[in-house]
Amino acid sequence: MRISHEAIYQALFIQGRGALEREMTACLRTGRALRKPRQRRRSKPQGHVTADTLIAQRPQEASDRSVVGHWEGDLIIGTGRSAVATLVERVSRMTILVHLPRTEREDLHQEPGRVRSRPSGYSADAVATALEEALSHLPLEMRKTITWDRGGQMAAHAALTAATGTKIYFADPHSPWQRPSNENTNGLLRQYFPKGTDLSRWSAQDLQAVAHTLNDRPRKILGWKNPNEVFNHHLHSLQHTRVATTA
Known part of the structure; x- marks a missing residue:
């Protein structure tokens, strides 16, 4: 039987009601308890x-x-x-x-109220x-x-x-x-x-x-x-x- 990595993640997060338990978080390099969803952005x-x-x-x-x-x-x-x-x-x-x-590039003769670069x-x-x-x-x-x-x-x-x-x-x-x-x-x-x-x-x-x-x-x-x-x-x-x- 094969188990995907996503199934393992889901099982771990369900146990912690959506967040990893503290002892598991301590083992992660990021220390992040919540999953960070990928945001889809429009390509420019x-x-x-x-x-x-x-x-x-x-x-x-x-x-x-x-x-x-x-x-x-x-x-x-x-x-x-x-x-x-x-x-x-x-x-x-x-x-x-x-x-x-x-x-920072600043104009030495900057006009009053002008936003600098x-x-x-x-x-x-x-x-x-x-x-x-x-x-x-x-x-x-x-x-x-x-x-x-x-x-x-x-x-x-x-x-x-x-x-x-x-x-x-x-x-x-x-x-x-x-x-x-x-x-x-x-x-x-x-x-x-x-x-x-x-x-x-x-x-x-x-x-x-x-x-x-x-x-x-x-x-x-x-x-x-x-x-x-x-x-x-x-x-x-x-x-x-x-x-x-x-x-």
């Missing part, structure tokens, strides 16, 4: 998502995780328009956290610039593609690709399961950056320390190796191949 026109950037066009080697260098990306959002960009490599689960300092820490241009800097430290072979959601924060993807050679692909609407490693990592990161907090409180050095902690964490899916070990193994193999080719 997204001019930055073109036919050649759809996830269906992504190389097969990225989809089946057979080759290193393909990433998933997203933003985690805090209060006051603060944000952190997250990148997760699909083979090694290596995580890069990208600092997005919140900035909104903060632009995760505008499309700001995100593209920050990701370009983060990716520039990697060899081209280790930054082939990034799969992102359809948010407007990646509207400047053409400029990012031109600067880095990294091709951007967009997941289907409302399909977070197409970026599973990134979604899982964002859940882990909420232990360090709880929802409802101002993410600008953390410096770039703070983010590096958190990423280092995650990348040193052994993973069952990696045969109990950690992302650092797996990623660096592929990096050293690439460097060795380059030396052998030029010798």
Whole structure:
């Protein structure tokens, strides 16, 4: 007999009259007692998502995780328009956290009563610039593609690709399961950056320390190796191949 995961969820929540009992909630990473229903939203026109950037066009080697260098990306959002960009490599689960300092553009000659410009820490241009800097430290072979959601924060993807050679692909609407490693990592990161907090409180050095902690964490899916070990193994193999080719 097969029992679906939904049947198990329903049984647990019925016992608690619609909410998990306290001892069960304590075992959850989120600590959430109530189920959070998915809200169906209307898809908005997204001019930055073109036919050649759809996830269906992504190389097969990225989809089946057979080759290193393909990433998933997203933003985690805090209060006051603060944000952190997250990148997760699909083979090694290596995580890069990208600092997005919140900035405000104000007119020095602002007219009385005029509303000043909104903060632009995760505008499309700001995100593209920050990701370009983060990716520039990697060899081209280790930054082939990034799969992102359809948010407007990646509207400047053409400029990012031109600067880095990294091709951007967009997941289907409302399909977070197409970026599973990134979604899982964002859940882990909420232990360090709880929802409802101002993410600008953390410096770039703070983010590096958190990423280092995650990348040193052994993973069952990696045969109990950690992302650092797996990623660096592929990096050293690439460097060795380059030396052998030029010798």
